[in-house]
Amino acid sequence: MKRIVKGLLLGAIALACASAFAASGDPEAGMKKSAPCQACHGPKGISVSPEFPNLAGQQEDYIIASLHHYKDGHRKNPIMVGQAANLTERDIRDIAAYFSEQKGLYVKD
Amino acid sequence: MPSLRFLAAALALSGLALSAPAAENTKVTLQNKLAQCQGCHGIDDWKTAYPEVYHVPKLGGQKAAYIVNALKEYKSGERNFGTMHAMTEDLTDDDMKQLADYFAGQGGAQTAEATPAAAGEKK
Numbered sequence: 001m002k003r004i005v006k007g008l009l010l011g012a013i014a015l016a017c018a019s020a021f022a023a024s025g026d027p028e029a030g031m032k033k034s035a036p037c038q039a040c041h042g043p044k045g046i047s048v049s050p051e052f053p054n055l056a057g058q059q060e061d062y063i064i065a066s067l068h069h070y071k072d073g074h075r076k077n078p079i080m081v082g083q084a085a086n087l088t089e090r091d092i093r094d095i096a097a098y099f100s101e102q103k104g105l106y107v108k109d
Numbered sequence: 110m111p112s113l114r115f116l117a118a119a120l121a122l123s124g125l126a127l128s129a130p131a132a133e134n135t136k137v138t139l140q141n142k143l144a145q146c147q148g149c150h151g152i153d154d155w156k157t158a159y160p161e162v163y164h165v166p167k168l169g170g171q172k173a174a175y176i177v178n179a180l181k182e183y184k185s186g187e188r189n190f191g192t193m194h195a196m197t198e199d200l201t202d203d204d205m206k207q208l209a210d211y212f213a214g215q216g217g218a219q220t221a222e223a224t225p226a227a228a229g230e231k232k
Contacts, residue, residue, distance in 0.1 A: 062163050
């Protein structure tokens with residue numbers, strides 16, 4: 001019985017670590033992977049056109065959610081649907097980590 | 110349960126927005142409409158509650174034209190998010206422009222990119 005409890009406990013810890021790891025993107029990898037994004041949204045997330053949103057300093061989980069929404073068809077912008085289609089979960093998290101840590105957007109009161 | 114909490118907050122906010130303009134010919138001023146935005150977007154670390162949970166986007170320093178487009182898409186339902194659809198239903202194009210200008214204006218790294226000028230050129 002003790003062994004089972006121990007095993008379960010270890011399993012739970014391993015799972016917690018794995019999900020914590022999955023939750024955080026790598027901004028350096030994101031900088032490289034985001035080359036196609038940068039063409040419109042700017043190298044540091046300040047976009048090149050008034051039609052395209054700035055991403056610099058945007059909430060990381062909002063960027064992740066947006067990319068998911070383009071990928072699953074919930075958001076339909078044709079350019080972004082195409083861009084997001086081939087991104088893996090890892091890519092999405094890395095890209096979101098990169099843009100969210102740039103300086104730009106802020107909470108305006 | 111977070112959705113209930115959110116609803117309560119939304120109701121409280123819309124109550125505020127509706128009761129205040131009585132002094133001004135019952136016309137809802139832009140200030141009141143802005144207050145609706147700020148009930149979520151003006152609060153650090155505020156999160157959505159339904160159907161997914163994530164931080165609401167920061168709007169300070171965002172491109173005005175992008176904000177206007179987003180508001181139009183929420184209003185038409187092209188961009189499908191219940192809360193923002195409700196918020197945009199009674200916004201006119203002019204309201205959208207003014208709200209967008211408010212959030213896009215002044216400050217942040219973005220001023221270097223001359224967005225206000227670019228928005229002006231479009232007219």
